[in-house]
Amino acid sequence: MSTDSRPVRVGILGMGTVGQGTVRVLLRNAEEITRRVGRDLRVVHAAVRSPQRLQGLDFPGRVSVDPWAVVRDSEVDVLVEVMGGTGLARELILAAIDSGKHVVTANKALLAEHGNEIFAAAQRRGVMVAFEAAVAGAIPIIKAIREGLAGNRIHWLAGIINGTSNYILTQMFREGWSFAEALAKAQELGYAEADPALDVDGGDAAHKITLMASIAFGIPVDFAHCHVEGIRSLQGEDVHYAAELGYRIKLLGIARRRDDGVELRVHPTLIPQDHLLAHVEGPFNAVLADSDAAGQSLYYGRGAGGDPTASAVVADLVDVARTMTADPSNRVPHLAFQADALSPLPLLPMAEVESAYYLRIQAENRAGVLAQLATILAEYQISIEALVQRERPGAASVPIVLLLHRCREGDLEQAIARIEALPVVTAAVLRLRVESLDEG
Numbered sequence: 001m002s003t004d005s006r007p008v009r010v011g012i013l014g015m016g017t018v019g020q021g022t023v024r025v026l027l028r029n030a031e032e033i034t035r036r037v038g039r040d041l042r043v044v045h046a047a048v049r050s051p052q053r054l055q056g057l058d059f060p061g062r063v064s065v066d067p068w069a070v071v072r073d074s075e076v077d078v079l080v081e082v083m084g085g086t087g088l089a090r091e092l093i094l095a096a097i098d099s100g101k102h103v104v105t106a107n108k109a110l111l112a113e114h115g116n117e118i119f120a121a122a123q124r125r126g127v128m129v130a131f132e133a134a135v136a137g138a139i140p141i142i143k144a145i146r147e148g149l150a151g152n153r154i155h156w157l158a159g160i161i162n163g164t165s166n167y168i169l170t171q172m173f174r175e176g177w178s179f180a181e182a183l184a185k186a187q188e189l190g191y192a193e194a195d196p197a198l199d200v201d202g203g204d205a206a207h208k209i210t211l212m213a214s215i216a217f218g219i220p221v222d223f224a225h226c227h228v229e230g231i232r233s234l235q236g237e238d239v240h241y242a243a244e245l246g247y248r249i250k251l252l253g254i255a256r257r258r259d260d261g262v263e264l265r266v267h268p269t270l271i272p273q274d275h276l277l278a279h280v281e282g283p284f285n286a287v288l289a290d291s292d293a294a295g296q297s298l299y300y301g302r303g304a305g306g307d308p309t310a311s312a313v314v315a316d317l318v319d320v321a322r323t324m325t326a327d328p329s330n331r332v333p334h335l336a337f338q339a340d341a342l343s344p345l346p347l348l349p350m351a352e353v354e355s356a357y358y359l360r361i362q363a364e365n366r367a368g369v370l371a372q373l374a375t376i377l378a379e380y381q382i383s384i385e386a387l388v389q390r391e392r393p394g395a396a397s398v399p400i401v402l403l404l405h406r407c408r409e410g411d412l413e414q415a416i417a418r419i420e421a422l423p424v425v426t427a428a429v430l431r432l433r434v435e436s437l438d439e440g
């Protein structure tokens, strides 16, 4: 047993999906948790905008409508921030740190945008800011990268890290649902952000891959340079063409360390259909890490929802409770590397990224078109690996789908501009990246 048997007193900001899940899990597993920690984790105060939402929840502590009341409560040892947003949440967390409280947050948007400031403040004050719930929900990916892979040089990470968009893609293309129907259900199930544009336009995945890049490579948090594309432009026909070519389309977050800098990007990606990541469906997430000693390791689990996210919040509370009396210099550093050893690497522009590509080109239905496309691509040393063109007798224009070997994106963009300027090409070219996810 711990020498200090007083309960660890928890304050919570926000009692929505994750806040309520956290209270539920703490109550349900109280005995198990106390056996692990050596003392109770007790929720003593929560900020709740609409207190009627607590009906049916056996809430044990004080309730305030004003979140500052929780932050200023001297009886709170650890503050759980699960209200979201990047304005007020930042001020509340900085004030909590200033008053010596430890913080657990699920707020990836806040940490991606203000993480450097928040972690520096926590480091100065000697308190912890724990954020397992902020990345890939229940999957202990922060712990895996920060601690499990601490002996490795990590080469790259690739992950399906937005449950909502993965759920939408699964329901649309496997079950035939409409985009709106799938999004509404994801919201009802508690997977989506308050602003679901963050999910479907890639911002949420970008927040998460930005945080993972920091702890994988020892670089400061740099969300502003993350390239972001979402799933709105995907059409059913792309999913079917991809399948014909042997691929599935997933929204991936990718962070790759190269000799000249770091690639940091989120976009729909074709991946081989027999790869394990291709089988991650619904709200599930998975992160593939490629590192020198471990080789490839894969982390899979529920990436969104009340209880799964609460699982990570409570794990952080347990970590904090176990180490709150330790010398701060003996704790795991926030960003995995010692704060004074973080070193920025240039984040590479997309023009410098190398990848294979899928192009869908809408062109007039007549002879000689393919030759014109191949000629332009050849001028940029880009070679074609495979082609799909279906006969559509009588149609004025047809889609031509090309799978291209690896090339520099800057070269491909120039070639695409030339292709789009051809009189026979009738619409903007759709370009998707293709990743083999091979080791190394």
Ligand SMILES: NC(=O)C1=CN([C@@H]2O[C@H](COP(=O)(O)OP(=O)(O)OC[C@H]3O[C@@H](n4cnc5c(N)ncnc54)[C@H](O)[C@@H]3O)[C@@H](O)[C@H]2O)C=CC1
Pocket (backbone or CB within 6 Å): 013, 014, 015, 016, 017, 018, 019, 047, 048, 049, 050, 065, 066, 067, 081, 082, 083, 084, 085, 088, 106, 107, 108, 109, 133, 134, 137, 190, 191, 192, 193, 194, 303, 304, 305, 306, 309
């Ligand atoms: N829902 C999920 O699956 C996951 C959510 N997260 C993150 O967890 C955080 C919370 O997400 P959810 O629980 O899904 O959102 P939610 O919208 O269900 O809950 C947020 C709650 O905070 C309350 N709130 C907001 N401002 C407040 C204020 N000033 N005073 C008092 N209450 C206030 C809202 O009324 C709401 O009840 C967000 O940062 C989100 O990005 C992270 C991982 C998964």
Ligand SMILES: N[C@@H](CC=O)C(=O)O
Pocket (backbone or CB within 6 Å): 134, 136, 137, 161, 162, 163, 164, 165, 191, 192, 193, 199, 204, 303, 304, 305
């Ligand atoms: N909206 C997010 C929730 C978890 O981070 C998602 O869908 O993954």
Ligand code: NA
Pocket (backbone or CB within 6 Å): 132, 133, 134, 135, 136, 137, 138, 139, 140, 141, 142, 312
């Ligand atoms: Na996690």
